[in-house]
Amino acid sequence: MRKDAWSPEENAATVTAYLDMLEQELADQSYSKANHRRRLQERFGRRESAYEFKFANISSVLRDLHCVYIKGYKPRGNRQHSLEHEVRQQLMRRDGFIDLMERSVDHPAIERPDLEWEVISPPDDLMLRVPGAGQHGVFVDFVAREANNRSLGRAGEKAMVRREQARLTEAGRPDLAAEVVHVSQTEGDGLGYDIRSWTLEERPRLIEVKTTRQPQSWPMIVTRNEVSVSENHSDTYVLARLYNFSEKRIGIYELPGPIERTCILEPTTFEALPRPS
Template identity: 40%
Template sequence: MAGAPTDWSEAEVAATVRSYLDMLRLEVSGESYVKSQFRKALLPLLSNRSESAIEFKHQNISAVLMKLGLRPIRGYQPAQNYQQSLVPEVQRQLASSPSLVELVLAEALQSPTANPSGTLDFSSASIPSIIHSDGSGRTGAQSGRPDYAAIEARNRALGLAGELAVVDLEYRRLVKAGRTRLARSIDHVSQTRGDGDGFDILSFEESGKEKLIEVKTTRSRAETPFFVSNNELQVSKDRADFYHLVRVFNFGQDSAWFPLRGSLAASCVLEPNGFTALPRPS
């Protein structure tokens, strides 16, 4: 009978982190790669580990990267129950590869290439589990660490593209329901009136009831935190029966979304740094 799994050695952890960061570099550089090939290349460097064990370790690294304020590679669900030695090893390798960190953060400011029309399906995704950033509630800017989410939040072209995708989704939804007149009354208020209303889009339920929609967009995973202004928070409280936050994620790469309804103070964990928001666990 095989013995119980042993902790990964320092050499195994280092090799696995290196493999993951190699994939991340290819991804942010726009080059294709095959995850299974990286797993197979790791096998001779490890002590009798399976490909599934490597995959789980890569999921652990995804969680660590998100805690450190960077985005993970696509396709690996972050797994938080990880060996503690992963954190310093990821930090060490990132510190020795500043060009990789620069590439990832530069991606957060790139203008999107996706056409917003038809980007989003009618069906919403499930609300993700929370992954808090590392640093006791501080943003990367405050803690001196990189912060992909904070940089991406300043990307106005990405924000606008996400809003246009949601306007398109709302229009198609209402037309499909036979409410074309309502669809034509949708107002992209962040463009027609500016940013002072506390929401981006005035849409409607099929009944005619108003929907006040605030859109938050990321190229990264659904678990990525987003930023909420004092005004958005207050409007979500004052008009909770009408307020909807739509989180668009994986934008441009299998774009998807999930909704948070009502007061953001009720639906999100808000960290007092401006505010950083993440959905509350259900």
Template identity: 40%
Template sequence: MSHWSRVEVEAIVTTYFDMLAQELRGEPVNKKETNRQLIRLLSGRTLSSVEFKHANISAVLLELGYPYVDGYKPRSNYQELLREVVESRLSANKGLQVTVKNIVEQSVMVAIAPLDFDQAFVPAPARKPGVAPSSRSSVSHQQPRLGVNYLEREANNASLGKAGEQFVLEVEHARLWKAGYRRLAERIEHVSQTQGDGLGYDVLSFEETGQERPIEVKTTRFGAMTPFFASRNEVKVSGVLDNYQLYRVFGFGKAPKVFVLSGVLENSCTLEPIQYRASVG
């Protein structure tokens, strides 16, 4: 099938942005009906090709520092025209910018009650075939060119981060308590609060054997594929401490879930350097 024309790209981006706005407002999104109507406007495009294009738009949005529509797992290798149209729409859509800004900066006033811990944990997203871990990956991601990375801004939301840590504390307590290891459950420590945030992890929990389980917590209100930001120290500590775990909490504020990345972050993530330390003199 030929590359999508500008008319087709404009149409699907419009549809995607409508779904994104609905989702950000907390409204239900009927993807099936939306796609059915969209296909009527396109010439010979199949449902699978439309959904693949939606996934491409998700990838562009993440690279530009915006959330994506839940359920459209980001897929790269998109045509440059698609990125051009998405960037143009984002620049012009002040309402969407304000909505996302308000969401990522919103303070978390009430802690989220955890699910049963068996329901809270889900498998980590599978790495794409052929994509190497760490910064040695051959995949090149362009950095946001629109001035604000809202995903990074959310990562700096201290109240969200603390609420996510509290959620993990409660989930870990429930895990050990239910397994009958109540003394271990009572020893769990919120070390980022009791010892400071320089340890490279936030929670000290335990395995059922009594082995320590140091946990770094990263929280987002958005989907599981939303990138997170790790400090140099966190990356270093992941390669030094035994049994290091990173708990990625996602969907916070709705029905939060957790997936776990164990051990050295360079082995489980594609790490991209995004900051430099600059000295004068």
């Protein structure tokens, strides 16, 4: 099996295979990862694991560009610099591909009364953005676009309200469960958190909910107000990340405490006014 450097031709073919699969996934059509790998193996002669790793590299490029990527290929670093260029070029040549990504983050969400939860510890192995990646020629910021999907945000918040009520009721505190309040709906969304809940010791839990249909490595958007409130209420603040919201089992992890301590923050936008002359 080959161990030499990847040629431009091989990179291009691998990116094409990946985007073919992603296009099928975005269109809600089935496809075979094994068939795509097999065709690449027959053409270029590398091990199956080499293409699996390269597909994960491509996910990393798309994640850094804030584009949707294949859920089954968790982003991994150590990629060739030429790979990002190849991904960008092929994205620009595919008619309708960006439209499919837009549909995947824009379409309305509804409540999930039948949901199941997959609870995990906060991830500590997510690959960070490659320095300088995704800063030029980004197509659409799909992370920000999905964060602005109000129906998805509301559906996630309501799921979290029910989860908190069930947690307290099952622990023998139905009185506290009755006191859980969806404050972003009853008091407005400027408080810096969405839900006021309780611990079993009757201490407040101020929960900010961030919901995505994407995998756990999808970035979050937080506001300056949320960062400030989490600092001022560091003992009671919880950032709850809901991911894979469209799957049968919704993933969740919690980050308690100040957001500046629990997250690596990267500025994306600034409010600007002209300087006085």
